[in-house]
Amino acid sequence: MATTPQTRPAGPTATSERALGPDLARGFMLLFIALANSHYFLRGDTVRGGFPMDGTWLDSAVTWLIATFVDGRAFPMFGLLFGYGVAHIVRRNEALGPRGVRHLLWRRSLVLIVVGFLHAMLLYVGDILAAYGVLLLLGAWTVRWRARWLVLVAVAFFALGLAPSADSLSVSAEPPDASMLPPDLAAMFSERIVVQPIIMLFGPIGFACPFLIGLLAGRARVLEQPERHRRLLIVTAVAGIGVAVLGAQPAALMLAGVTDVPGEATLELIGPLHDAAGVLGGFGYAALIALVAARLTGRTGRITEAIRATGQRSMTCYLMQSVVWAAVFTPFLLDLSGTLTVTTTALLATATWLGTVAAADWMRRTGRRGPFEVLVRRVTYGPRRT
Numbered sequence: 001m002a003t004t005p006q007t008r009p010a011g012p013t014a015t016s017e018r019a020l021g022p023d024l025a026r027g028f029m030l031l032f033i034a035l036a037n038s039h040y041f042l043r044g045d046t047v048r049g050g051f052p053m054d055g056t057w058l059d060s061a062v063t064w065l066i067a068t069f070v071d072g073r074a075f076p077m078f079g080l081l082f083g084y085g086v087a088h089i090v091r092r093n094e095a096l097g098p099r100g101v102r103h104l105l106w107r108r109s110l111v112l113i114v115v116g117f118l119h120a121m122l123l124y125v126g127d128i129l130a131a132y133g134v135l136l137l138l139g140a141w142t143v144r145w146r147a148r149w150l151v152l153v154a155v156a157f158f159a160l161g162l163a164p165s166a167d168s169l170s171v172s173a174e175p176p177d178a179s180m181l182p183p184d185l186a187a188m189f190s191e192r193i194v195v196q197p198i199i200m201l202f203g204p205i206g207f208a209c210p211f212l213i214g215l216l217a218g219r220a221r222v223l224e225q226p227e228r229h230r231r232l233l234i235v236t237a238v239a240g241i242g243v244a245v246l247g248a249q250p251a252a253l254m255l256a257g258v259t260d261v262p263g264e265a266t267l268e269l270i271g272p273l274h275d276a277a278g279v280l281g282g283f284g285y286a287a288l289i290a291l292v293a294a295r296l297t298g299r300t301g302r303i304t305e306a307i308r309a310t311g312q313r314s315m316t317c318y319l320m321q322s323v324v325w326a327a328v329f330t331p332f333l334l335d336l337s338g339t340l341t342v343t344t345t346a347l348l349a350t351a352t353w354l355g356t357v358a359a360a361d362w363m364r365r366t367g368r369r370g371p372f373e374v375l376v377r378r379v380t381y382g383p384r385r386t
Helices: 022-040 057-069 074-092 094-122 128-137 149-162 185-220 224-256 264-296 302-312 316-331 340-363 369-382
Strands: none
Touching: 022 057, 022 264, 022 302, 022 316, 022 340, 057 224, 074 094, 074 128, 074 149, 074 185, 074 264, 094 128, 094 185, 094 316, 094 369, 128 185, 149 185, 149 340, 185 264, 224 264, 302 316, 302 340, 316 340, 316 369
């Protein structure tokens, strides 16, 4: 019997058919995204790497924890999951052919760019959605590359991240610039319209390695079938997180005030070391959560389901976080960037994440999808396939 060629996208995977691991990873790591983003709004007499250096011993301890386990570790994991999800879309729509799949991915990339641009202009200039959109716009050409080419290019981008630079550990006595903390609406738009395109166009360089590795993992369905890849996941979790923790120490101990600030030449080495180790840490976190998910599959409780629901609505929950940052830190709103400390900001970030988990769980229990997930799917697949 002749088969009818596929002319329409297969549509998104039903919620009931989604694997636990990727959703659980997205949901939990949004806590790390909140912790990583929020401290960059803080003011202080001296600020290095986004941390005021004049806090209490508790602030120093929290700084060490965030610099060791959070900063530069969560975003690579999301980059990997982004590539993983793209591989899933390609597999489900293989019958469309290379051109049809590229068009499908390009539609998805364009909606990410538009939403990300508006997000950056209205709420948070450090938006990553537009950068993901640009990455997918270009990355759509890579989805059919052979594995060895994906690995070679990923390694090249990883090596690029090791190039000496002191930008991530720069010191300043000034508050965050006007694009982060605009004094008024006019400054907000005039400053962000300059900064946002730079982040959007250069951000994909940092996400390229995790994205390409995510494509490979997605092809093998590593996170969906953890029982078949248990050894790989264990090695990745132990090695990735171990390297991330060790590689963070030169920067983390300095930021916490335990060690002295070294010379410029040393700063140019420990900053890239911190970030490159974080890429491996992102892989390790994804592997660890996949192993946990394998133990929980079939016997999830209320908390696990709530975090899973957050991961299924990760874009909506990410944007909800930015509403909090805008309200709390913007100078013409609550203007608390000079009042909150590293510790109280971390508590705010945790409370914000818990609020999004509660909201996502309510949407799950009432049968609602995240509004921005609906938007992306409607643009990608059409109005009847959301």
